[in-house]
Amino acid sequence: MLPTIEWKGRHIRMIDQRKLPAKVEWVVCKSDRDVVKAIKSMVIRGAPAIGVAAAMGLSLSAEAIQADAYDTFARRFRESASRMLKARPTAVNLRWAVERMTLLVERMAGRDPEEIRIALREESEKILSEDVEINRKIGEHGQSIVPRKAVILTHCNAGSLATGGYGTALGVIRAAHEAGKKIEVIADETRPWLQGLRLTAFELMEDGIPVTVIADNAAGSLMRQGKVDLVITGADRIAANGDVANKIGTYQVAVLARENKIPFYVAAPLSTIDLRIPSGERIPVEERDATEISHFRKIRVGPPGVKIFNPAFDVTPGRYVAGIITEKGIVRAPYPKQIKKLFKNGCHLVEGIEKV
Ligand code: MRU
Numbered sequence: 001m002l003p004t005i006e007w008k009g010r011h012i013r014m015i016d017q018r019k020l021p022a023k024v025e026w027v028v029c030k031s032d033r034d035v036v037k038a039i040k041s042m043v044i045r046g047a048p049a050i051g052v053a054a055a056m057g058l059s060l061s062a063e064a065i066q067a068d069a070y071d072t073f074a075r076r077f078r079e080s081a082s083r084m085l086k087a088r089p090t091a092v093n094l095r096w097a098v099e100r101m102t103l104l105v106e107r108m109a110g111r112d113p114e115e116i117r118i119a120l121r122e123e124s125e126k127i128l129s130e131d132v133e134i135n136r137k138i139g140e141h142g143q144s145i146v147p148r149k150a151v152i153l154t155h156c157n158a159g160s161l162a163t164g165g166y167g168t169a170l171g172v173i174r175a176a177h178e179a180g181k182k183i184e185v186i187a188d189e190t191r192p193w194l195q196g197l198r199l200t201a202f203e204l205m206e207d208g209i210p211v212t213v214i215a216d217n218a219a220g221s222l223m224r225q226g227k228v229d230l231v232i233t234g235a236d237r238i239a240a241n242g243d244v245a246n247k248i249g250t251y252q253v254a255v256l257a258r259e260n261k262i263p264f265y266v267a268a269p270l271s272t273i274d275l276r277i278p279s280g281e282r283i284p285v286e287e288r289d290a291t292e293i294s295h296f297r298k299i300r301v302g303p304p305g306v307k308i309f310n311p312a313f314d315v316t317p318g319r320y321v322a323g324i325i326t327e328k329g330i331v332r333a334p335y336p337k338q339i340k341k342l343f344k345n346g347c348h349l350v351e352g353i354e355k356v
Contacts (some may be wrong), residue, residue, distance in 0.1 A: 001206060005056065008340055010063065012056045014044045018160055021202040031059035031344060032080050037255045039087040039094070042193065046162020047236045047272055048131050051093030054084050055124040057165040058101045062117045077105050089284040090245055090313045092237040096271040097127060107241040116165050131164030137327040138168055139175030143268055144230070145323065145330065146176040146183070150229040153186040153219060156247035157199035158234025158267065169232045171201060174350040177209050185211040186228060188219055190247060192292040192310070207283040216249050223239040231257045232325075233269040242318025242335025243280025244268075248311055251307065263322040273339060280315035288312045 035057030159170035190196035290308035
């Protein structure tokens with residue numbers, strides 16, 4: 001699989017996911033502002049990938065800050081961090097990465113900015129490589145719940161492209177496939193950005209994993225006909241009570257899975273769990289531009305002036321979730337208690353600052 005994002009000397013290169021699979025093009029980011037723009041405009045998307053991009057973007061920012069004194073450097077770094085935080089609101093991995101980088105700057109208080117720049121670059125490289133390792137662990141744990149022969153439905157793209165590599169939901173599917181299980185995937189097309197059709201199908205076909213794409217509104221009918229054994233999706237943010245924010249349409253898939261007695265699993269790293277948010281109602285849901293619905297590839301398909309509502313995510317209550325597959329294992333209900341157990345020393349997001 002092509003690398004989603006990587007360092008190329010002093011710049012960052014990311015694959016332009018808006019163009020896939022028709023064209024494989026790269027976007028080069030030379031500044032933190034370029035990275036913010038890339039995240040906002042969906043060049044790079046998917047919760048863990050956004051987190052990795054934010055960390056790398058802050059390293060670029062540190063390189064550009066012209067300050068010899070720690071205080072000036074730290075102040076300008078914090079300004080850049082707060083711009084980065086605003087790039088997209090729902091995926092908490094972005095905040096997690098920004099806080100991890102900011103914490104590093106705070107821990108190095110009083111040190112030479114040049115030393116801090118080096119440490120930030122290394123930290124961003126670590127965040128990227130750790131993410132791939134984490135996904136492999138999610139895959140190992142998750143494949144244990146996949147039968148030897150299974151049709152798995154997934155929504156959106158929680159694959160290599162949505163992460164540093166390998167994927168979360170697709171990581172589980174890949175691990176099951178690598179373990180010799182006979183896996184077939186049904187990918188919801190995922191309107192309006194078509195992450196399922198363009199990205200999930202593309203990734204799985206490259207790996208030789210059989211995939212069939214359906215219109216989003218076909219999922220219920222297929223489940224009712226007994227054509228789906230298991231649902232696995234990724235997540236953008238998981239509240240402390242196990243409520244899951246993911247791509248718009250996930251909620252209806254989860255409800256339909258319950259109605260048809262099909263287990264609905266979520267695969268996500270700990271960096272997607274937000275212990276500060278007690279339940280899903282508090283998760284900020286991004287609303288995107290109306291033209292994503294009214295237009296198709298810049299061609300207007302809706303009547304001019306039509307009122308559009310375009311939430312990019314929805315929240316699935318934890319009661320629909322059979323298990324959350326993390327790098328530490330599979331968490332099951334009761335979620336508030338079990339999720340808390342995952343984090344030994346309080347909240348990992350701001351370790352040492354905030355205790356839960
Ligand atoms: O708008 P996107 O494409 O960034 O939304 C992505 C999703 O909803 C994914 O399912 C989620 O981030 C999990 S990615 C491992």
